[in-house]
Amino acid sequence: MRKVSLKALALATALGAGLTLSACGDDESDTPDTTTSTTTTSSQAQAAPTAADLQTVLARAVDPNVPTDQKLDTVMGGQEAPELFDALTKASVDSGATFEVKEPVLPSALPGIYTASVNLIMPDREPQLISGVEFVQQDGKYKLDRKWACDLVTNVVPDQVPPMCNQAL
Template sequence: MISHRRSLTRTRSLAAAVAVTAVLGVTACSSDDEGEDSATTTAAATTTTAAQTALPTVEELGATLGRITDTAVATADKLDTVDGGDQSAELIDALAGAAQSTGTVLAAVDPVTAGATAESALATVTTALPDQEPVVVENLEFVHRDGVWKISRAAVCDLVGRITPDQIPPVCTGDAAADPNAEDPAAAAAVDPAPEVAAAPVGDPAIRDALLNAGVDQATADKLAENPDATVAAAVNMGIPQATADQFRSNPQGAIDSLRAAGIDPVTAAPQLAAQL
C-alpha cells in the first residue's frame, strides 16, 4: 500500500511539472510573437515616415514669398522660388509688380498641411493692403523640388489674380504671348482682311490653366472654369471628396494632383463633370 501511494505521488508530481513547462513554453512563444509583430510594425512605420518629406515652416514659406515680391532682387536670382522657375520669369515679375503697385504684403501663416503627394504642402497665405485687414487665402500649394520648397505656378496665378485681377499674365489664362517676330498686323491687313477674333473665354483662369496643363481639351476646360461653384457641386455629386472639390476654387492644381493621387484621371473625369453642368 505504501509503495502504491509513493508511485501515485510521483505520477502527480510529474504531471504537474509537464503542465508548468507547457504554460511557460506558450508564454515564451507569445512573447516572441508579440516582439516580432512589434518589430514589424515599427519597421513599417519607419519606412512610411522616411517616404514623406518634412513639411515646411511658415518662416521658410514667408521667406520665399518675400523674395518673390522684393523688386530689389533681380528676377534671375529668384527663379528658384517658383516651381519650374526657368519658365516662370513672367509669373515672378507679375507677382512682384502686383505687390509693389498696390502695396500688398504677403505672409505665410499656420496651418501648413500635407498636400496630395509626399512632396507637396498646402499653406495659408494672407494678403494685406495698407490700412486694411489681411485677406486669408487657404490651400495654396508649395512643392519640394531640388531640396527647396517652392510655390506652385497655379498658386502664383491665384495670388496675382487676387491682388490685381485686371493684370493677370497670359501664362495664367492660357493665352499665347505675342511673337515679337510676327508680321506687322497693319501690313497684313492691307493684303487680307483681319480674321474674326473670338471672344476671350470667361471664368476662372487658374482652373482653366490647371485643366489644360493636365491634358483636358479646351472646350471642356472653358466650361468647367466658367462656373467654379457648379463645377464643385458636380464633383461632389460624382463622389469626389468635398475637400478635393473645394480646391478647384482656391488651388485648382492641388485638386488635379488630389484626383491623380486617388487614381482618377482628370482627362477622363473632366468631360463627365462638364456633362453635369
C-alpha cells in the same frame, strides 16, 4: 487712388476665390504595404517646412529688390517664364500687399506638397486669411505652386500673364 484700390480688391478676390480650392483632409491608404507607406509618411513629416521657410520663398518671389534670376526657383516652372516674376512683383507693389505665411504647414495627401494659410495684408484693410496656398518640394527646395502664382497675376495684372499660365496644369 481708385486704380490702386481696384487692384487691391482684385488681388484679394484672386487670392480668396482662386486659392480656397486646395486639397485638404485625410487620405488614408488602403494598400497593404504599410511599411512603405509609413516610411514615406515619416520622411514627409520630418521634411515638412515651417511657416518661416515658406515665408522666405513667398517674400523673395515678390521682392522688387531681388533680381529675377534669383527668383526663378521660388515658383514651380519659374525658369520657363521669368516674366512671371515681374508681374508678381508689380501686383504686390501696386497694391501695397504683403503676405504672411501662418502655422501650421500641413502635408498634402500627395508627397512633397504642403499647404499653409497666408495672411494677405494691404494698407488700410484688415488682413485677409487665405487657406490652402500650396508649396511644392522639388530638388530640396520649396516652391510656390504655379497655379497660385498664375491666379494672382491673372486677376491683378491680366495684361501681363505669361504664356506658362495659359498652359494646362
